[in-house]
Amino acid sequence: MSDVVSPPRRNKTQLVLVLALVVLLVAAGVGAFLVLQGDDDRNDSYPKEWDERIKPYVEIVEDKRGLSFDHPVKVRFLDAKAFEKTVRADKKDLDKDDRQEIKETTSLFRAFGLISGDVDLFDAFDDARGSGTLAYYSFDDRTITVRGTKLSLATRGTLVHELTHALQDQKFDIATSTKKLAKKASDGKATTEGDALRAIVEGDAERVATLYRASLDKKERAALDKAESADTKGSQEELKGVPKVVTTLIGAPYALGQALTETIAADDDDRVDELLENPPPDDSILLDPLRALDDIDSTKVKIPKPGTGEKKFDSGQVGSLVTYLMLAERIPLRDALEAADTWRGDAYLGFKRKDVLCARVAYAASSQKGAARLTSAFEDWIAAEAGSSATVSSEGKRVTFESCDPGKDAKLGNDASEDAIQLVGTRSYLGVSVIKAGATPKSARCFSNRVINEFSIDDLNDPEFGANDPALVKRVQGLAADCRGQ
Structure with a gap:
């Protein structure tokens, strides 16, 4: 029975260079969205032939994805030390504004109950994205970079994943789309469209890597599993000090994105291409991929305005996924998912009041009954934390939730991400x-x-x-x- 319902096994070493909610490393000038963010000055030169070590996997990707490359891409093999420098940021490059942004983001994470204590989110995301990365494709310079001077067994599945990104780049110009959506988010617009596209991009690549794995014979699969298992153990050791929600947020576009693209491909394989060209308007398709098979009834919500004595420092959209993870930290998982399923849109305001950083989120629910369910879930969330100052109210299909940073002494709830x-x-x-x-x-x-x-x-x-x-x-x-x- 589990063969029918269980998700494919994921290789945790494929968690490459994605920063799910924050732009901490972008601010550092390193390009946290290196794999997904393009540049107007991209290098359009490319090699005439594929590297011989890569060519067999090029053919695999073309076969499994049903598309052909327009041209080869450059591949560079770096020793471990040189490779590490390309995937990690340097804290020395942060300026005063960058550090303030990190402080504000950390406060929002605590206000939403996603982390507790004095967490250094910059180091946490940097450690998580650097740990176990075996290879990556950069949309910026259209190059695949591989850890090590030889193609190891554990790297092969990752290479198929990254070659799929190169193919997506040539066929759908993902970099341009991502750059436009990233600008909307950085301008404070209430949107998670960029998160939806990122999940489709990563999920599609995971889907192809899974097809590659399935094509191996039993002996080859066992050898690959053993190699990846050894690599994963080393990565987990490096991640011991990283909050669980950080690795969850980095991994979610891969795991949930694959489920999404598997769902779409099961209905019509060509629709995956359509989603890459025209991504859904929000991230609700990550919680419920079946929504992508119909017209998505997304609701635009206005960003709340600051009240008397409040000063805005941020705005945007929380999204259905983070709303779900917030609720899951304090209430039963099934209750949290049932409430998050009613999500049809939101907009949040980050503001400062009496030296405390807070967030006010305006939610649109699927119905008045859905709004009641979401409100009840937030009421339970608030009640689960003794002395919480958070509030929730509703009117019709709208729900308003407000929470402030409880400080570094607050404790995380279920750690259930x-x-x-x-x-x-x-x-x-x-x-x-x-x-x-x-x-x-x-x-x-x-x-x-x-x-x-x-x-x-x-x-x-x-x-x-x-x-x-x-x-x-x-x-x-x-x-x-x-x-x-x-």
């Missing part, structure tokens, strides 16, 4: 499995929600779950029958 992503991933792949079987999006949503509410995530991800239990299989079939025809 990884489990939260696993729950969403499991639900998404349940949906994929029944879409492939011919179900409608509505039936798939009904079935996947019913299953994750009936069984534990540990059960659903257990390879032996249901293998020798006809009664359990019949129970799942009954859930499918209940949802059929919707």
